Amino acid sequence: MFDKVHIPVLGIVENMSQFICPHCSKATHIFNHGGGRKAAEMFGIPFLGEIPLDLKVRESGDLGVPVVAGAKDSPEAKAFQEIARNVAGRVSAQTMKSVPLPVMQAR
Numbered sequence: 001m002f003d004k005v006h007i008p009v010l011g012i013v014e015n016m017s018q019f020i021c022p023h024c025s026k027a028t029h030i031f032n033h034g035g036g037r038k039a040a041e042m043f044g045i046p047f048l049g050e051i052p053l054d055l056k057v058r059e060s061g062d063l064g065v066p067v068v069a070g071a072k073d074s075p076e077a078k079a080f081q082e083i084a085r086n087v088a089g090r091v092s093a094q095t096m097k098s099v100p101l102p103v104m105q106a107r
Contacts, residue, residue: 008094009043009045010045010046010048010087010090010091010094011040011045011046011047011048011086011087011090012036012037012039012040012043012045012046012047012048013036013048013049013050013051013083014033014034014035014036014037014047014049014050014051015036015051016030016031016051016052016053017029017031017033017036017050017051017052017053018030018033018050018052018053019052019053019054020052020053020054020055020075020076022054022055022056027052030053036050046086046090048083048086048087048090049079049082049083049086050079051076051079051080051083052075052076052079054067054076056071056074056076057076066080067080068080068081
């Protein structure tokens with residue numbers, strides 16, 4: 001669909017890639033893990049990263065303090081930061097490939 005309307009796809013993020021136990025910090029794959037990466041490979045687009053299903057993410061969001069602000073060094077925050085870096089890189093690369101828009105100047 002995005003191809004038909006000429007919207008570039010920056011990449012794929014695998015959401016809820018694994019559940020992180022709040023008690024023991026063990027990762028459990030509740031859903032089939034790796035589907036995002038496989039889809040990215042199948043469609044030939046970048047894989048941007050994985051976001052774990054974690055209680056801290058939900059709790060911090062409910063409090064209005066994103067996990068990247070409230071728990072900067074947590075694995076969850078690092079996952080979001082990695083994806084943000086990857087998205088920024090893709091936006092930069094996409095911008096370099098795009099046709100410049102006309103500039104309007106006041107008289």
